[in-house]
Amino acid sequence: MKLHRQVGNLRHNLQSYDELGFVIDGQHYHGGVLLAQDLLLHPWGPTHAGLLDREDFQPLLAAIPEVVLLGTGRRQHLDVTLLRTLRDSGLTVEAMDSAAACRTYGILLAEDRQVAAALLPISA
Structure with missing residues (x-):
């Protein structure tokens, strides 16, 4: 699925996703990725x-x-223990399927929010 282009300094442009991975800044990454304002980690997860x-x-x-x-693949996978552990570490994590996480990432970037995306491919 194609996503809207986001423009900004030090932001990775998540352009689309498919069963196997994600297109970020014009490059296809197979497998999971971790994105933040100044971070692109692949392979991830x-x-x-x-x-x-x-x-x-x-x-x-x-x-x-x-x-x-947190994009957990084709379906939302909610591990309450992990989410609690991450919250105790200072991270606010919202788990959803990967398609929803990709769309939400674009929306929050457009609002100039400090957002990160931990994305597993749809096939995960």
Whole structure:
């Protein structure tokens, strides 16, 4: 699915996504990605949302964003224990399916919010 173009300094442009990954700044990344204002980490994350743990979010702990959008693949996977652990570390995480996380990321960037996206591919 194509997404709207976002313009701004030090922001990675999440242009589209498909079953296998994401197009960011004109390049296709197969697998999971971790995006923040000045961060693009690939490969990122396990093959399934049920395998995520605190260490996967370590790169975000230095500059804690307002919110982390966690895209868990085709369906929302909610691990309450992990979300509590991340909250205790200072991260506010909203879990949703990856398509919704991609759309929400674009909206929050357009609002000039400090947002990060931890995205597993739709096929995860």
